[in-house]
Structures are given as C-alpha cells and as structure tokens.
Amino acid sequence: MSTHEKKQLDKNFNKFTKTHFENPGKCKSINQIRFYIQELSNKISEFKSNFNYVPNSAYSLLTQYNSAHNCMVMTNFKEIYKPVKW
Numbered sequence: 001m002s003t004h005e006k007k008q009l010d011k012n013f014n015k016f017t018k019t020h021f022e023n024p025g026k027c028k029s030i031n032q033i034r035f036y037i038q039e040l041s042n043k044i045s046e047f048k049s050n051f052n053y054v055p056n057s058a059y060s061l062l063t064q065y066n067s068a069h070n071c072m073v074m075t076n077f078k079e080i081y082k083p084v085k086w
Contacts, residue, residue: 001053009047010055016043017061024061024068030076033069040065 021040027033040062047054 001051006053006055009051009053010057013043013047013055014057017057021061024064027065027068030069030072033065033072037062037065037069 021036022032024033024036027036040058044054044058044062047058
C-alpha cells in the first residue's frame with residue numbers, strides 16, 4: 001500500500017469518526033462508551049482485514065474511549081462502595 005493510499009484512508013477514517021462518533025469526553029454513560037468501543041474495534045478489524053493497515057488515529061481514539069470508560073467505572077465503584085462511618 002502506497003503512502004498516498006494510507007493518507008487517503010487516514011483522511012476517510014477521520015471524516016467517518018467525526019460524523020459517527022462522539023468525543024469520549026462528552027459521553028454520558030458507560031453503555032454509550034462501550035458501544036463506541038465495540039464499533040471502533042469492529043472498524044479496526046475491518047481495516048486490518050481489508051487493507052492490512054489501521055490508521056494510528058483509530059488506536060488513539062480507542063485509547064481515549066478506554067480511558068474514559070475506566071474513569072467512569074472507577075467513579076461508579078467509589079460511589080457504590082463508600083466506606084461506612086460508624
């Protein structure tokens with residue numbers, strides 16, 4: 001795959017994510033983030049199988065979603081398991 005083709009795939013992927021994905025920082029629920037993680041994972045698999053190439057921005061976005069997910073999980077955990085004061 002040529003450099004030009006890779007740049008074109010990067011450009012198309014960035015355009016796709018801007019229209020189909022929400023910024024990880026704006027996600028309101030764990031289920032919403034999980035949905036985007038699953039969709040992005042599917043898109044990465046599609047790139048691997050079809051082009052044998054995955055844009056770096058796809059992995060970067062996946063890392064951002066995973067980080068947001070981990071923060072939400074930790075926040076929920078802390079709220080549920082607050083220490084009891086006697």
